[in-house]
Amino acid sequence: MGALLTERLAASGEIRKVVAIDERRGECAAAQWHILDVRDPAIADRLSGVDVVVHLALDLDLGTDAAARTAYNVRGTQTVLTAAAAAGVRRVVLCTSAMVYGALPDNELPLSEDAELRATAEATGVGDLLEIERLARRAPRAHPGLNVTVVRPAVLVGGTDTALTRYFESPRLLVVAGSRPAWQFCHVEDLCSALEYAVLEKVEGELAVGCDGWLEQEEVEELSGIRRMELPSAIALGAAARLHRIGLTPSPAGDLAYTMYPWVVSGSRLHDAGWRPKWTNEEVLAALLEEVAGRHTVAGRRLGRKDATAAGAAGATVALLGAAAVVRRARKARRRI
Numbered sequence: 001m002g003a004l005l006t007e008r009l010a011a012s013g014e015i016r017k018v019v020a021i022d023e024r025r026g027e028c029a030a031a032q033w034h035i036l037d038v039r040d041p042a043i044a045d046r047l048s049g050v051d052v053v054v055h056l057a058l059d060l061d062l063g064t065d066a067a068a069r070t071a072y073n074v075r076g077t078q079t080v081l082t083a084a085a086a087a088g089v090r091r092v093v094l095c096t097s098a099m100v101y102g103a104l105p106d107n108e109l110p111l112s113e114d115a116e117l118r119a120t121a122e123a124t125g126v127g128d129l130l131e132i133e134r135l136a137r138r139a140p141r142a143h144p145g146l147n148v149t150v151v152r153p154a155v156l157v158g159g160t161d162t163a164l165t166r167y168f169e170s171p172r173l174l175v176v177a178g179s180r181p182a183w184q185f186c187h188v189e190d191l192c193s194a195l196e197y198a199v200l201e202k203v204e205g206e207l208a209v210g211c212d213g214w215l216e217q218e219e220v221e222e223l224s225g226i227r228r229m230e231l232p233s234a235i236a237l238g239a240a241a242r243l244h245r246i247g248l249t250p251s252p253a254g255d256l257a258y259t260m261y262p263w264v265v266s267g268s269r270l271h272d273a274g275w276r277p278k279w280t281n282e283e284v285l286a287a288l289l290e291e292v293a294g295r296h297t298v299a300g301r302r303l304g305r306k307d308a309t310a311a312g313a314a315g316a317t318v319a320l321l322g323a324a325a326v327v328r329r330a331r332k333a334r335r336r337i
Contacts, residue, residue: 001095001159002056005192006031014200021046022057038076044083052199054093055080060125062163062250073128077135085143093198094136095191096129098152098184098208103261109182109214110266113152113206122254124163149198151191154210154265157288158188163255168288169295172229173221174259176236181217182262185284186210190277194270203273208265211281223285 003026010018010030020031021043034046038057047053057076059069077094084092101111102119121127136148155164167173175181186209194209221228231239240253267277279287 001188001191003027004188005054005056005195008192008196009199012196012200019046019050039072039079041079041083043079044086047083047087047089050084050087050089052091052093052201053080053084053089054095054195054199056095058095058125058128060128060162062124062161062166069125070128070131073125074131074135077132081135081139081143081146081148085139085146089146091147091149091198091201091204092139093149093151093195094132095151095153095195096132097126097156098154098210098263098265099123099126099258100129100133100152101263101265103257103263105180105261107262107264109262110184110264111208112266113208113269120254122252123258124251124255126254147204149204150206151194151198152206152208152265153186153191153194154184154208154263156186156188156191157284157291159291160188163251164258165288165292166251167259168224168226168285169292170226173217173224173226174236174256175217175228175230176256176260177230177232179233179260180262181220181259182214182264183217183220183281183285184210184214184264185279185281185288187277187279187284187287190279193278194275197270197273197275203269203275205269207269208267209270209277210265210267211277211279211284212267213281214262214264215281215285220285223282224289 002022006018006020006026006028009015010028018031019034020026020028021034021036021038023035023037025033025035036043036046055077059072061069081092100117100119101107101115102117104118108115117130117133119126119130121130133150136150139148140146156162157165190211191209194207197203198207215223217228237253237256240249240251240256243249244252
């Protein structure tokens with residue numbers, strides 16, 4: 001995403017110069033590069049003369065240690081906001097996720113940007129995103145004159161690897177009985193164009209971005225050709241929690257809520273400013289399915305080709321759920337002893 005945005009801003013006739021800061025040099029020759037850890041306070045010196053900063057250095061990798069991930073994400077954002085204020089930057093643009101609204105059965109369809117942030121820290125990285133949102137709200141009070149814009153994309157697709165994209169690598173789409181999923185995607189190209197709107201100060205505040213509308217679960221199944229596996233809520237959530245606790249899967253049970261309940265956003269502020277997505281939900285889903293073709297994931301855990309071939313796709317699902325049940329029974333037996 002950072003590479004795409006750097007190229008896009010460098011090609012814009014409305015931007016005089018692009019300064020790119022990363023731990024390694026990128027491929028955009030038109031940008032002025034500085035090699036630096038985003039948590040280094042020396043970043044303030046590199047921001048001298050800069051008008052707008054876009055901060056995209058976030059680690060939301062499923063395999064990263066949670067404590068290390070939080071330390072990187074939160075400290076990095078704190079450092080950038082402080083350094084930007086010290087350097088006289090007018091605006092900082094942060095990118096979180098529409099996940100901060102929370103996935104809840106009583107969510108409106110769609111949610112407005114001003115909707116309450118009701119997410120909890122139970123899903124991968126969402127606690128970090130909520131803390132970044134808190135820093136964004138506090139920064140203008142701590143640093144008068146600094147404007148902070150927050151962009152919240154829907155399910156992000158295009159070179160991404162998250163619990164939500166891995167959902168479509170599964171042999172069966174897990175559906176929790178009684179749930180009401182609604183799928184809204186955001187292609188990274190559309191996110192970059194929305195970020196450019198924020199950079200050019202065409203829009204400000206909290207911005208939600210995604211494709212227009214949403215897809216119901218039945219439409220997703222029809223378009224993808226992947227059949228569902230429906231489980232009662234207690235079994236699905238209990239198994240997800242146990243599998244994560246014993247280290248069999250990288251995704252905590254909180255990730256499952258985002259496949260159960262709607263968290264669709266309207267994107268009205270960007271629309272009012274004249275922005276429109278180039279991608280539809282159907283097109284992004286097709287691109288995602290093409291991107292993950294050949295990958296095999298069960299309960300968020302990616303299997304090697306040999307594992308998937310030996311176990312069989314549906315069999316691997318049953319095996320993992322069965323493993324959780326075995327562990328539970330073993331623990332009960334130990335308690336009785």
